[in-house]
Amino acid sequence: MAATRADVARAAGVSPALVSYVLNGGPRPVSAAARERILQAVEELKYRPNKIAQSLRGSRTHSIAMLMPDHLNPHFAELAQAVENESFANDYMLMIGTTDNDLTRELSYLHSFMDRQVDGLLLISATAHPDVTSITEAGIPVVLLDRAPPGSLFSTVVIDNRQGAFAAVQHLLGHGRKSPVCISGPPDIEAIIQREAGWSDALTASGHSAPLPWRTSLSRQGGYAAMRAILAADVQPDSLFTVSDVQAFGAIRACVEAGQAVPRDISVVAFDGTEAGLFTQPRLTSVDQAVRSIARTAIDTLLGQIRDQDTSPVHHVLRPELRLGESCGCQTQRQ
Amino acid sequence: MAATRADVARAAGVSPALVSYVLNGGPRPVSAAARERILQAVEELKYRPNKIAQSLRGSRTHSIAMLMPDHLNPHFAELAQAVENESFANDYMLMIGTTDNDLTRELSYLHSFMDRQVDGLLLISATAHPDVTSITEAGIPVVLLDRAPPGSLFSTVVIDNRQGAFAAVQHLLGHGRKSPVCISGPPDIEAIIQREAGWSDALTASGHSAPLPWRTSLSRQGGYAAMRAILAADVQPDSLFTVSDVQAFGAIRACVEAGQAVPRDISVVAFDGTEAGLFTQPRLTSVDQAVRSIARTAIDTLLGQIRDQDTSPVHHVLRPELRLGESCGCQTQRQ
DNA sequence: ACCGGCAATCAACACGAGTTGAGGAGTTCA
């Protein structure tokens, strides 16, 4: 249906090779007359090179893939948007696969990506299953996000989760809170462990002893259920640190339903700094991940490795900042 | 780097054709002995057919594309997740392009999708620019969402936006509210116009006259800015209908900052029924779009048209339901 | 007149798969 290079060549009365030369700035000069006729034929036939054929011939698909947990967590949604913007700006097509923490689904997507010959791979908070690395040993450039295995062969882009969490909990304690509990996530995610550690650091640094974190899924429902469990337990916390914004949303909902006011009775600090947290009531105090910086850094290093296949892995560590709302007890401007 | 069909054939001591026969159940029988050796070679070499080559030969890429406004609106994020789940279940790769209401970007993505020979296209709330249809006249199956041009050549999946909005506003009036204002969106989106109409219908049906809607972007910032403008104007509304959940989030934030309690001073009803609205304070009363049904219907019809290229377009209309929270003034269970 | 060199062009191959027409080996039937 669509016109091919041969059609253009026929219409212009030249060989197919010349058409390639003109469109790609081939290695040989082309006479002005031929160039003219070819460009006109391209215009008339609305010819566009078939990317599939180009990929087969050149083994470059100009597409990258990203594996992430889900779209429902606004943090990942924001990350997806930022990464897509960067890909688009660099003229790369982005394919997104969500895993929902299902190893089978994750491997299935990875195989699909390899079969489709993506030029690069972005792995976000994926599980560190050995099969994953065995698949990607095929030599395709990979950048890991939120996960930094020591001495990784892959490039990594992480934020300082431990320091970020530390600063957040320290801020809570600065408000005079004595017993912050922690709602945490799946312990197989490196970033989560680091945030738990930051929370624990802050407590011990102030002479408190850290209780066990309440681990649940990174979701509104998870935060909601965990907070209900906490409130049903005998200890009554005066403050809360969650390792994600969504968990805070759920937890605050649970507090309100139990008649506990936020931040009066329980003050809350979270982690992610999503846009959604700027419009809740009260506004969420949260560690800002600066997703746009993460996305830009990740895409830049990935595309860099695609250009120069054998560069040694780079490890970026970004520094998050605490974004203040009212959920921690601060009185921010009410205009 | 990766093994090819020729490698397998060589390892098994047969011709490449036989390998295809065994793996695809070719049109010719294969002896048990040969089949055995081939399968073993496939196993040993970890052979996986190159999808690029398959696509070039067969002109089927087993991938579909979706064009949507953005990832930041949780409604679209939920829709993306639902569509991706359906695609995955049907073994199709999904490519997502976001437009952010930028016609240039939209056309750019459409061209990219065509160049990559996607098998089908899902257009969500895209602008109805003539260039769009001219591109898609190439014969590739298309399903439109939230947009139903009368007598469209494309299949459509829409919800009854007008009826849904009507029911929502009627519910507001049932609470004794007299002057509901409307925060609306870009008027070039069919669905938005319909929701405005439903709002207007409900007002006139109750003997009220409908003022002009306040049009802004479908975002938290849009709702926030619009509500501030409304509160700054001379008329003081007692209730609000927004054409999207995100706008309600922003608007409620603006109300709270202005000292107006929701739902006491201003009761709110929105449209989308996102999960996020279940965890706000107060919970959002909203018209539930049932994204999973939409996604399933859309993918089913799209894949159907991919299988039978020349089926006539189908038009699905789903019926939304009002999901009650407390933002409208209802006292729902506080458990 | 002859040859070298340059500019311009083209035929042909490769990428990796699916598919088909042809043909070899073996079996059945006359």
Next chain:
DNA sequence: TGAACTCCTCAACTCGTGTTGATTGCCGGT
């Protein structure tokens, strides 16, 4: 014994592109 037929196998073509070795025509130099 030869013909017809079945069962299996393979070489060869196709998809649409990028690239290269070869070829043509022309010009200038000796």
